[in-house]
Amino acid sequence: MTFIIRREHFSAAHRLFIPEFSDEENFEVFGKCSNPNWHGHNYILFITIKGEPDPKTGLVIHLRHVSKLIDEKILKKIDHKNLNLEVDFLQGKVPTSENVAIGIWNELAGDISRFGGTLHCVRLEQSENNIIEYYGE
């Protein structure tokens, strides 16, 4: 079993809150992450793809394809954006790291299959201390 991992990063603003909750209730659940004026992060993203190296090229998948795919399906929509207001695949979700990682998985999984690999893990580091890994359902 061979896995190839691509690291990317993006910067974004967000706010964790449930619209039907008051600011006090949201602060109770999400702490300072519910600040109504937003805050933001430098996110580090690791995309892990499973596959077999091609016997001729020695490559599981062409990283240029993966990189271009992540750029078009994810980074262009999410980098230097507001995760609550501007990202189509996060609409109606609280933009926790969990939900962002799941959203990225759903955007990428099908296309990676088309390139001959299998999406294995989306790892999202919101800060050096707080990390999410999602392996699909």
Add this chain to the structure above:
Amino acid sequence: MTFIIRREHFSAAHRLFIPEFSDEENFEVFGKCSNPNWHGHNYILFITIKGEPDPKTGLVIHLRHVSKLIDEKILKKIDHKNLNLEVDFLQGKVPTSENVAIGIWNELAGDISRFGGTLHCVRLEQSENNIIEYYGE
């Protein structure tokens, strides 16, 4: 499957030795880590918890709870301490990274269940070159 990973760190002194061995025998087994006058490390600790994001909040577990739990059950006992002399859950154990990781697992696993998650991995980096991962029995 969603995993949430919390990074913490602590600094501690220790000595690797087996009491019934001579200093020479201990040096044979543990090398310079058996120095009778102690040495120490900055340990980096990663606690991985498995769970399902709450559909409403998008959170696997409240990180504040995890963080407070790690602080009370682990860091207060272990940070700026002597692993051989002062840590209740390491008594009678050689404080190798293996045993420290297992000890931390045993301290945390039950309480994390009570918060609705499942402890999945304790990763302990004793230095940038030497790392232990423990996944339970």
Add this chain to the structure above:
Amino acid sequence: MTFIIRREHFSAAHRLFIPEFSDEENFEVFGKCSNPNWHGHNYILFITIKGEPDPKTGLVIHLRHVSKLIDEKILKKIDHKNLNLEVDFLQGKVPTSENVAIGIWNELAGDISRFGGTLHCVRLEQSENNIIEYYGE
């Protein structure tokens, strides 16, 4: 000459723009950093203080004092906040890394003198690729 450096970090949202400019003009000057819906960063902050180690204690300055000072004068105002809207010492400034670093310098310099050290450098890493260092006027 001895320097002591304390590393801290904070997460914040911001937008680079000049109010009297149109969105197009702001985009021309600031690129994607002028996104009207904000974006954000994990900032890493290094505060360098110059001083002489006390002959008795071997310390230039008590780090607990420095750390508490940075927490009260900077982090409480700036962490998980919006740099454009919520930070008193940045009012009326475009919150570029340059201006944030200068603002932090002005907040800290006087108080550090009172502790017997001299503020030497504010280093602000907005991302791993973009860094500002400010050494005072």
Add this chain to the structure above:
Amino acid sequence: MTFIIRREHFSAAHRLFIPEFSDEENFEVFGKCSNPNWHGHNYILFITIKGEPDPKTGLVIHLRHVSKLIDEKILKKIDHKNLNLEVDFLQGKVPTSENVAIGIWNELAGDISRFGGTLHCVRLEQSENNIIEYYGE
């Protein structure tokens, strides 16, 4: 289940190309990595070994043995070398990270068994953005 991970690093030159392809075809497949005049990397290598801590010593395996083994079987052959021309266990292979990781696995797996552990993973970071993990067949 306990895993011990050892981090090592080496620097090497390589070129990705298939001998029967023209330079243009190789460039099509491998991009700038097919530069005929070579290029190179600082590789970071993580060797993960699975085992049970010895009840007496608390050690899964003696890291000195692992470290010496990696040094003799891998680093002496590969560090400051040309991966295409000088490494016996890569002869006839395109030295992609995939093939280098697989080659390292094949060199180490047997000897690690002899020390009482089981080779679990070879992780090879060719750069901070491109990483391979190999877990055996």
Add this chain to the structure above:
Amino acid sequence: MTFIIRREHFSAAHRLFIPEFSDEENFEVFGKCSNPNWHGHNYILFITIKGEPDPKTGLVIHLRHVSKLIDEKILKKIDHKNLNLEVDFLQGKVPTSENVAIGIWNELAGDISRFGGTLHCVRLEQSENNIIEYYGE
């Protein structure tokens, strides 16, 4: 005094040797870095520019300009290349980190002046353990 620092990276092959020396003499001077079949590194480059923030924009210099300049004058010539054979500004020099840093300085200093800043430092990390800083003559 305000400094802005831009981090970039490139990968390259090189060999340290003096043509009129024998392989033995070169090995005596440069150790394993004189391997005739080349080796290589991931270089990390930090370009520090001194200047005054513009009172209106709060920027010392437009990072897009700096980034584009480094890309055109340095990275396009040096990334995934052979430092001995392919880089015009290193011709006739032993490609030690010292000489590469000085070469980069000479390529960039004039153009940075034209953008209104002053090149202050070229920092080149050949590995995490070996670093050069050059501040001009």
Add this chain to the structure above:
Amino acid sequence: MTFIIRREHFSAAHRLFIPEFSDEENFEVFGKCSNPNWHGHNYILFITIKGEPDPKTGLVIHLRHVSKLIDEKILKKIDHKNLNLEVDFLQGKVPTSENVAIGIWNELAGDISRFGGTLHCVRLEQSENNIIEYYGE
């Protein structure tokens, strides 16, 4: 002006205390760093040397010489040791990072001159958050 920086690391135990003080007084001054049972750190050490690159070799100084010197004069005495009890050049000093950095400077400065360079800075990172830089008197 060219500077060459060598990174090394060591692990050690220490305790910050003034012998004529009570445990309470030491705790008042040094906080948890005065724990009578010791604690420890992984220290990262950066040695900066100033010099001119040799016109023939392109080297400021032979890193092998520097590395061997640091190993013999510093690391053999200090790595996996107790800074209070076992290090000759720290006798009678409180082993704060300030005093350790100054002690390392005094051990190295003369020998580096003999190799044709000038010791410029000793940087000692006791943790990722607490760093000392010493530039001589």
